Each structure stands twice: as C-alpha cells, then as structure tokens.
Amino acid sequence: MSAALNGRVICVTGAARGIGLAIVRKLHEEGATVIATDVGIPADAADYSAAMLALDVTSEESWRAAEREIRERFGTLSGLVNNAGISQTAALEETSLEAWRRVYAVNVDGVMLGMRTMLPLLREGSAVLKGGATIVNMSSVGGLRGSALNIAYTSSKGAVTLMTRSAAIEFATLGYGVRVNSVHPGGIGTDMIDTIYDRYVELGRVASREEAAKASQARYPLGRLGTPSEIAEAVAFLSSGASSFMTGSQMVVDGGYTAS
Ligand SMILES: NC(=O)c1ccc[n+]([C@@H]2O[C@H](COP(=O)([O-])OP(=O)(O)OC[C@H]3O[C@@H](n4cnc5c(N)ncnc54)[C@H](O)[C@@H]3O)[C@@H](O)[C@H]2O)c1
Numbered sequence: 367m368s369a370a371l372n373g374r375v376i377c378v379t380g381a382a383r384g385i386g387l388a389i390v391r392k393l394h395e396e397g398a399t400v401i402a403t404d405v406g407i408p409a410d411a412a413d414y415s416a417a418m419l420a421l422d423v424t425s426e427e428s429w430r431a432a433e434r435e436i437r438e439r440f441g442t443l444s445g446l447v448n449n450a451g452i453s454q455t456a457a458l459e460e461t462s463l464e465a466w467r468r469v470y471a472v473n474v475d476g477v478m479l480g481m482r483t484m485l486p487l488l489r490e491g492s493a494v495l496k497g498g499a500t501i502v503n504m505s506s507v508g509g510l511r512g513s514a515l516n517i518a519y520t521s522s523k524g525a526v527t528l529m530t531r532s533a534a535i536e537f538a539t540l541g542y543g544v545r546v547n548s549v550h551p552g553g554i555g556t557d558m559i560d561t562i563y564d565r566y567v568e569l570g571r572v573a574s575r576e577e578a579a580k581a582s583q584a585r586y587p588l589g590r591l592g593t594p595s596e597i598a599e600a601v602a603f604l605s606s607g608a609s610s611f612m613t614g615s616q617m618v619v620d621g622g623y624t625a626s
Pocket residue numbers: 379380381382383384385386403404405421422423424449450451452453472504505506507550551552553554555556557558559
C-alpha cells in the first residue's frame with residue numbers, strides 16, 4: 367500500500383455515495399485518517415473512515431459541531447474536501463427562486479462555510495506537513511463553461527472556481543500554509559448523472575435514460591463518462607505533499623470534454 371497521505375487527517379463532505387465515497391476510500395488507501403460526513407451518517411464509509419459524522423453543509427451550526435468533534439477526537443486537521451453538491455436541471459424560466467437558493471445553499475454556502483469553519487484547525491496543523499494543509503473544492507466542467515438547462519448549477523460551480531482562486535491567494539498572502547485547489551469532473555457515473563438523464567426524459571429532450579447516456583458519452587473525446595475513482599485520484603494528489611507548488615489551480619478531469 368502506498369502512503370502518500372500518511373499522518374494526514376482529512377474531512378470529506380457528501381461522502382455517503384458516488385464521488386465522495388470513492389474519495390474516502392482512496393484517501394484511506396493512501397494512509398490518511400479520514401472523517402467521512404454527509405447529511406446523515408455515511409454508513410457505507412465505515413470500512414475506510416476513522417469517524418463518520420452527520421454534517422449538513424448548508425448549516426453553520428452543523429459545521430461548528432463537526433469542527434468541535436474533530437478538534438476533540440483528532441486534535442488536528444490536515445485537509446478538507448468540499449465534495450457535497452446537488453444538481454438542478456431546468457430552463458431559467460422554470461427555475462424557482464426556492465430551487466435556485468437550494469442549489470446555492472449546498473454548492474456555494476456549503477463551500478464557504480466549510481473553508482471558513484475549518485480554517486483555524488487547518489492552519490494549526492499546516493506547519494508540520496509537506497506542502498502545508500489542503501482544501502480541495504469540487505467544482506465541475508460546469509464551473510468553467512455554460513450549458514443549457516443548467517443555469518443554477520453552472521453558476522454555482524463557477525462560484526466554487528473563483529472562491530477557490532480567491533481563497534488560495536488570500537491564504538498564501540497571509541502566510542496561512544493552506545493550499546486551495548478545485549477539481550472539475552466531466553460526467554461521472556453516479557446517482558447525480560442518472561437524475562440528470564431522467565430530467566432530460568421528463569423535459570422531452572430524449573426518449574430514454576439510455577438515449578441520454580449515449581448522447582452524453584458521444585460528447586467526450588475519450589468516448590465514455592468517468593468513474594468516481596478517477597476523480598478520487600485527483601483529489602488524493604491535491605491533498606498530498608506531491609502537489610506542494612499548486613494553489614488556486616483548476617484540475618480538469620473530463621475525458622477531453624473541455625479541450626475543444
Ligand atoms: N456526477 C457527475 O457527473 C459530476 C460532474 C461534475 C461535478 N460533480 C460534483 O461532484 C460532487 C459529488 O457528486 P456525485 O456525482 O457523487 O453526486 P451524488 O448525488 O451521487 O452524491 C452527492 C452527495 O452529497 C450529499 N449532499 C447533498 N446535500 C448535502 C448537504 N446539504 N450536506 C451534506 N451532504 C450533502 C448527498 O447526500 C450525497 O451523498 C458534487 O459536488 C457534484 O456537483 C459531479
């Protein structure tokens with residue numbers, strides 16, 4: 367077993383399934399002590415985590431409680447992975463203010479609250495780590511370019527891209543020893559993508575989920591969607607000392623989708 371993350375304590379949000387669960391598994395394999403969190407206890411992460419916490423990323427109090435528990439049980443934090451996110455597939459005219467705010471609460475407020483709440487713990491732990499402490503924010507190819515029927519999601523992920531860059535510069539300028547980078551997956555085979563395909567069917571854009579999947583895959587130069595573990599590889603690298611000269615960067619993992 368390689369040990370690129372030995373001695374690191376890393377908290378992951380949205381860890382109950384999909385990309386978040388794959389991240390927990392990969393960080394554990396690389397030797398990290400992993401704190402897996404989700405709105406409910408992420409039971410499937412039991413074999414790969416040292417603690418499983420209920421953490422609703424939209425709630426300031428929930429973040430504070432998680433911070434207290436991590437401080438008491440582990441005394442330190444080396445990394446935070448702000449992975450929790452939700453999608454919303456609708457035309458602008460069909461996007462209610464309530465739905466818009468829900469997407470922003472999870473995807474934008476969640477990342478801001480996470481960085482802000484965990485920053486003191488990350489700063490305290492940073493000095494003894496090669497490359498300092500790390501934050502990885504899960505954006506999307508949707509945080510780099512626009513797309514139809516996706517305005518709440520893409521704009522929220524665009525905010526994640528720029529929150530990452532601004533925090534990276536701020537923390538470096540202030541000498542905090544905390545690097546901040548974002549990851550930008552293309553389509554990854556998880557529940558989220560199935561929900562999006564089902565919405566395309568509902569909206570009459572395609573006849574079936576299978577047709578939606580085929581059309582989607584055709585847009586990727588590598589001819590397929592990615593897997594959660596391919597995203598976890600990028601997160602593990604950005605959470606390790608191997609990425610010590612990277613901060614404020616966007617790591618795109620998208621099968622060539624944004625290359626053209
Ligand atoms: N699947 C893709 O194609 C894709 C592409 C680009 C980016 N992403 C991003 O990757 C991340 C993970 O996506 P996924 O595909 O694994 O999605 P998913 O829907 O399979 O899992 C998302 C997880 O986030 C959790 N979550 C939702 N709201 C939460 C909240 N308020 N507090 C805490 N946890 C909450 C859910 O319970 C779930 O476990 C998201 O940020 C998503 O936007 C996914």
